[in-house]
Amino acid sequence: MERFSDDSRCIAWMPVSESSTAETPYNSSNTLHFVTTVTECAIPYYRTHSNFGSLGRRKVRQVQRDLSYRWPNNMVPYFVGNVTSNIKKSVRMAIEELHAWTCIRFQNVNERYSNGDSVRIVDLGSCSSPIGRQQIGKQDVSLTKNCWGMGTAIHELMHAIGIEHTQSRSDRNRYLDILAQNIDQRDLPNFELLSPRLWANLVPYDYGSVMHYSADSFSNKDDEQTMLPKDRTFIETMGSMIPNFYDFDQINQYYNCYDSCRNSGEQVANCANGGIPNPNNCQICNCPMGYGGDLCDQRPEGCGSTLVATDRWQKQKMTVRFSKNDDQYFTFCNSWVVGPAGQTIQVIYEITSESTRRQICSFGCYEGGIEVKHLEDPRITNDRDCCLNTPLNVTTTVNPLPVIIYTSGATVTYDFSYRYL
Numbered sequence: 001m002e003r004f005s006d007d008s009r010c011i012a013w014m015p016v017s018e019s020s021t022a023e024t025p026y027n028s029s030n031t032l033h034f035v036t037t038v039t040e041c042a043i044p045y046y047r048t049h050s051n052f053g054s055l056g057r058r059k060v061r062q063v064q065r066d067l068s069y070r071w072p073n074n075m076v077p078y079f080v081g082n083v084t085s086n087i088k089k090s091v092r093m094a095i096e097e098l099h100a101w102t103c104i105r106f107q108n109v110n111e112r113y114s115n116g117d118s119v120r121i122v123d124l125g126s127c128s129s130p131i132g133r134q135q136i137g138k139q140d141v142s143l144t145k146n147c148w149g150m151g152t153a154i155h156e157l158m159h160a161i162g163i164e165h166t167q168s169r170s171d172r173n174r175y176l177d178i179l180a181q182n183i184d185q186r187d188l189p190n191f192e193l194l195s196p197r198l199w200a201n202l203v204p205y206d207y208g209s210v211m212h213y214s215a216d217s218f219s220n221k222d223d224e225q226t227m228l229p230k231d232r233t234f235i236e237t238m239g240s241m242i243p244n245f246y247d248f249d250q251i252n253q254y255y256n257c258y259d260s261c262r263n264s265g266e267q268v269a270n271c272a273n274g275g276i277p278n279p280n281n282c283q284i285c286n287c288p289m290g291y292g293g294d295l296c297d298q299r300p301e302g303c304g305s306t307l308v309a310t311d312r313w314q315k316q317k318m319t320v321r322f323s324k325n326d327d328q329y330f331t332f333c334n335s336w337v338v339g340p341a342g343q344t345i346q347v348i349y350e351i352t353s354e355s356t357r358r359q360i361c362s363f364g365c366y367e368g369g370i371e372v373k374h375l376e377d378p379r380i381t382n383d384r385d386c387c388l389n390t391p392l393n394v395t396t397t398v399n400p401l402p403v404i405i406y407t408s409g410a411t412v413t414y415d416f417s418y419r420y421l
């Protein structure tokens, strides 16, 4: 069975007020309402990008128990065919990320490479990849102008390494409601559950995985959702273009990358806040988003600030501006709200500009958003927000409390209030 679909129309989601007479097909617990407008966007979203699920009699799974789909010695020979400079840059950035976080190595080879299997980066008019090494010689990873920069590039390269979609996991129904009435018959195979006998879930279910589709993927009506998170606060989180900690962790487990530190016989880094020693250098840590430094005990470098909470409300503006060095990806700013040890922190935040809010509001928050890491597991993606119809109010014992804001273009300012209780 071959799975393939392609829809590169650009859909922008615009929230409307409750009193609007426009069609309001969706009403979440957040009282978000959406209508669609088809627009000519500069960066269209890979709304229902395509995939080859399997070839021949091979079955697909998120991480294959059949290890023949892995690349031998963690090496992926690849070469880049005739693609645009933007696609080349997004592939280069994706490979740099994978090299920094995992023991996978993409090895640039000549297109006449014949020593074994290889990946060809090519523009077939879709964003697509087979899952894992196919043992057919050259296999294609296709990227085209409608794919979303580095986010789609790393998604497809992760398919090539052997990772399936998060929403296909065998435990998916504990996390999502599938709205089959909004999905065409021919697209339903994309929502099939994969057999736990054939594939393994190595990490917790993460709505913010770069391998998770957005709420409106494969919708047969432009204004309807096809999958809703059981916890509706994650509706904008799904469809992320940001590879998350667990995405890399899954690769490292699948390819036994952690063995190098485990078997080194040397002292390895003692990582804080959920970090794990980096398989390429056991003295430093892979850190979950919002945490930095060699041991994940620092606020990440770059823009952002440390906000010292008192027992009275303090309010300030938080702004992220896009840096053109981050073309094909996002610029991130990391702040920490710090209260006295053991104190509970409360924050309230909203976007100051209504027009900016409308501009970045989307499923997947692929134009920008905010993530307050208030959940207990420091590794998992928290409910990411980019629509913020009403101010959000979060109370948490996570202290220091990381606050991540990011953008792929627009300058976005938040009104941010904080205190400890």
Ligand SMILES: [Zn+2]
Binding pocket: 050, 051, 155, 159, 165
């Ligand atoms: Zn995919």
